[in-house]
Amino acid sequence: MTQPLKDILVLDFSTLLPGPMATLMLSEAGAEVVKFERPATGEDARHTDPKIEGESIGFAVLNHGKRSVALDLKSIDAMNVLRPLLEKADVLVEQFRPGVMDRLGLGYEAVRAINPRLIYCSITGYGQTGPKATAAGHDLNYVGDAGILSLSRGPDDQPTMPFGLIADIGGGTYPAVVNILLALIARQKSGNGAHLDIAMAEGAFTFAYWAHAEGVVAGQDIKSGGSRLTGGLARYRLYSASDGRQIAVGALEEKFWQAFCDVIDQPADLRDDQSDPAACSAEVARRLASQPSTYWEPLLAAADCCCSVVKTPAEAALDPHFTARGLFDRKLDISGETVAALPLPITPEFRMSRGKAGRASNLGEDNIRYGAEPSDTK
The missing domain is CATH 3.40.50.10540 (Crotonobetainyl-coa:carnitine coa-transferase; domain 1)
Known part of the structure; x- marks a missing residue:
């Protein structure tokens, strides 16, 4: 061409x-x-x-x-x-x-x-x-x-x-x-x-279209780290595994959230991240911190729940997916x-x-x- x-x-x-x-x-x-x-x-x-x-x-x-x-x-x-x-x-x-x-x-x-x-x-x-x-x-x-x-x-x-x-x-x-x-x-x-x-x-x-909708048009007070896309929800934020590596949890949709909760065995009474976000997030953090990222990575991949281990630039460059796509x-x-x-x-x-x-x-x-x-x- x-x-x-x-x-x-x-x-x-x-x-x-x-x-x-x-x-x-x-x-x-x-x-x-x-x-x-x-x-x-x-x-x-x-x-x-x-x-x-x-x-x-x-x-x-x-x-x-x-x-x-x-x-x-x-x-x-x-x-x-x-x-x-x-x-x-x-x-x-x-x-x-x-x-x-x-x-x-x-x-x-x-x-x-x-x-x-x-x-x-x-x-x-x-x-x-x-x-x-x-x-x-x-x-x-x-x-x-x-x-x-x-x-x-x-x-x-x-x-x-x-x-x-x-x-x-x-x-x-x-x-x-x-x-x-x-x-x-x-x-x-x-x-x-x-x-x-x-x-x-x-x-x-x-790059913050949702902040325009919430903060400018709707006039809401957006607190740092308090929005649904900046860590305000347990289902969309970063957590640390026991080896210090971070887990990117992006399970916004309910089906992904429930699949994620099943992987980490989140108690049923702490799966509602709307009623008590702090308690829900704390329990997710505790459970993910109980094992290294190498333990969680294959389980999260198998669950296909929009959750993954955060990679360094060098690791990303060697990712089989990116290398396969040239x-x-x-x-x-x-x-x-x-x-x-x-x-x-x-x-x-x-x-x-x-x-x-x-x-x-x-x-x-x-x-x-x-x-x-x-x-x-x-």
């Missing part, structure tokens, strides 16, 4: 995570992605640990398969390099604070005058407008402002950090990719490009060492050959290809 984004040219002015992951997905679907970086140092992610032979693994994971052009965007010669690319580009992704691209002469209106068909995607923490538009922030700030951290923040003396970068990826990367693809479809009908204003904090709200078959070359590439939610039919080993370009490796001065940075 032909890759759906073949012949699509993407200019990538983003750094770190949200934008680079978005352009990686576009690249995996066939787009040509040209990444612009600071001369001499490149983007900050090139210098993050861990590394293989001096090459950042994190950078390579997010930027393999892209072209690298080292270019000082503030130089008077920058537009000589950029204009030919802007004239034929389909997508531009930038991640500066509002106003920065305008000051560089690369704002949306200036670029639209060069190429009215361009899809211009701006990814920021709070969007292009509003009181917080220019405020600095990171994922933790965005999910805090979106109300998500308050839902399951843990004890006051040891607050729980989010398990993943929800705003960066869920509020930045995914909305960017979805809206870029929608804009490309819309352009087929109208012939016009668009300016996409992606705000990571806003995208984070979607989740880690795609390979990445980092300084000559072949490693598993980051799994991405792109259907295999739309991607390059499954086992192909890609790599991240050296800083400025593609300068000559795109009309920029040669770069001697490796």
Whole structure:
């Protein structure tokens, strides 16, 4: 099958995570992605640990398969390099604070005058407008402002950090990719490009849809860890086995809950987790803590009751289910060492050959290809 984004040219002015992951997905679907970086140092992610032979693994994971052009965007010669690319580009992704691209002469209106068909995607923490538009922030700030951290923040003396970068990826990367693809479809009908204003904090709200229903629409007071999806019910929470491993109990439906209770031999008078949630949870915790996870795992699997042992990332990568589906078959070359590439939610039919080993370009490796001065940075 032909890759759906073949012949699509993407200019990538983003750094770190949200934008680079978005352009990686576009690249995996066939787009040509040209990444612009600071001369001499490149983007900050090139210098993050861990590394293989001096090459950042994190950078390579997010930027393999892209072209690298080292270019000082503030130089008077920058537009000589950029204009030919802007004239034929389909997508531009930038991640500066509002106003920065305008000051560089690369704002949306200036670029639209060069190429009215361009899809211009701006990814920021709070969007292009509003009181917080220019405020600095990171994922933790965005999910805090979106109300998500308050839902399951843990004890006051040891607050729980989010398990993943929800705003960066869920509020930045995914909305960017979805809206870029929608804009490309819309352009087929109208012939016009668009300016996409992606705000990571806003995208984070979607991940707690039930909190919107309960806390915003219904006006209920949602206590930390007290909702049915954050540990308020005995049937949907984490428990510890005797070996310290955690058991993820997700038996929301009654049939799964009863099957789980049968496995742990929960007393009949303590199976109603609505009338006395604390007593029910305490008994479940006591029973699960009586045996190691290796004892519970096969029993829970046989019961098929939405309960499982929590895995580490390394264990998950070796799970027979994921290996059978080829989740880690795609390979990445980092300084000559072949490693598993980051799994991405792109259907295999739309991607390059499954086992192909890609790599991240050296800083400025593609300068000559795109009309920029040669770069001697490796």
